[in-house]
Amino acid sequence: MTTAEERAAYRRNLLAMVERLRGDLTRLEADVRHGLGGEAGGGLSDVPTHMADLGSANSEEEISLTLMANEERDLRECADALARLDAGTYGLCEECGAELPRARLEVFPHARYCVSCAGRPPPHR
Numbered sequence: 001m002t003t004a005e006e007r008a009a010y011r012r013n014l015l016a017m018v019e020r021l022r023g024d025l026t027r028l029e030a031d032v033r034h035g036l037g038g039e040a041g042g043g044l045s046d047v048p049t050h051m052a053d054l055g056s057a058n059s060e061e062e063i064s065l066t067l068m069a070n071e072e073r074d075l076r077e078c079a080d081a082l083a084r085l086d087a088g089t090y091g092l093c094e095e096c097g098a099e100l101p102r103a104r105l106e107v108f109p110h111a112r113y114c115v116s117c118a119g120r121p122p123p124h125r
Contacts, residue, residue, distance in 0.1 A: 025071045081110035
């Protein structure tokens, strides 16, 4: 079981991760809101004038939207991990109940499953 000091360190790590993710999400949202082309592209509108530019801009926007979805998922995972800390279940595999190794929690602080359970096909969840 984890000590109060270890739990406080995990909480600090999770909160730092939340702050980083929020900052990343804010930057990605700004990139998506900025639009395509714009004055920097030499035009008066935010729409690129060349089809290749439009395709590249659409691809970049799609990547940004995917990254935003990933960041939002990770924020939810961090919130869930903080709730597990408060409930006293943080660091226990949600599948088998085994204690997660400290090294796993240091690298992946919002881990829900031990390596063995995480490697199983999704129906176990």
